[in-house]
Amino acid sequence: MSADLTFREPTEDDHARVLAALGPWWGGLKGEAGAKERALLVPRLYFQHFTPTSRVVERPDGALAAFLIGFVSQTDPATAYIHFVGVDPALHGQGIGRSLYEWFFERVRELGVRKVKCVTSPQNTASRAYHARLGFEVSDVLPDYDGPGLDRVAFTRGLAAGPA
Template identity: 40%
Template sequence: MNAWSGTWEGAGPAGTVIRNARPDDHGRILRVCDAWWGRPVTHILPRLFLDHFHATSLVAEDEGNLAGFLVGFPSQARSEEAYVHFAGVSPAHRRSGAARELYRLFTNAALVEGRGVVRAVTSPSNERSIAFHRSIGFTVTGPHEDYDGPGTDRMCFELRL
C-alpha cells in the first residue's frame, strides 16, 4: 500500500473494501456510469485517467462488485494541490459512507504527501454532488461561467487540509 491507498470495512454493507484502482477498472467503471448518473457521463473518464493515475485513484468493491470509485491525482503543476476528477457510488451503496470514505482516504494521502488543498468541479445542475461536497467540508463557489469552455459553467470545490 502507498499513501494513496487503504482498506475500509464496516461503514457500509458487509464485505465492502476500498483498494487502489487498476487500469483494467476503466471498463468496469464505464459500464455503470451512465446508469448510476441517469444520463451519459462516460465521456468524462477517458482511459488515460486509469492508465496514468490508477495508483492515486480508488475503487470500492462489495463482494467483488463495483460499489464506488474515486479518480484523482496530485497536481503536477501545483505542488500544494490534489484534484478529484471523477467519483461515484452505486445507487445501492449511497448513504452508506462509501463516498465519504473514498474522499477521506484520498485527502489523507494528499496530506501525507504534503498537499494542503484538494479541488474538484461539477456542473451547476449536479445538486447531489454540490450538497455532498459541502457536507464533507469543501467550500463551493460558482457557477463560474464558461469555466470549461463556452457555455460550460462549473461549480468549483476547494478543501483546505
C-alpha cells in the first residue's frame, strides 16, 4: 500500500467529494438507477454524525482515494455496521480497502463491538467476493430487503475480543 496516503476522519466538506466518486468508481453499475440509488445511500448526515467510526483516504495532492462510512448500532451496541466503502479503481489491489476494514474492526472492537454487518446488491459480485475473502459470512439473496425490487446480500463477521 502506498505510504503517501493520508487516512483521516471525514468532515462535512467530504460529502460532495464522495458523491462525485460514486459514478466513476462503480463503473455505471445498474445504470442511472444505480447511480441515484448510491447517491441516496450516502446522505450528508453520515458526514455530520458518524465520523469517529468512518475514514476518508487522500492522495498527497488531496484527491480522494478511498472512504469508509461505518457506525455502531444504536439498537445493539455489540454490533457495528459498515454502510458504504469505496476505493478508486486505479488503486485496487493495493490493500487500501483491507486497511480501512481492519482499522474499522479495531476501532469498533475498542467500543465493545463483537460483530460487524454490511449489505450489498446481488449484482455487485466484486463486493460479494471481497467480503468473503475478508472472512464475512455471505447470505443468500434477500428479496426486497430495502424495499420492492431492492434485493440485497448480507454479510456478517464476528470480531474476537481484543487484548484486556
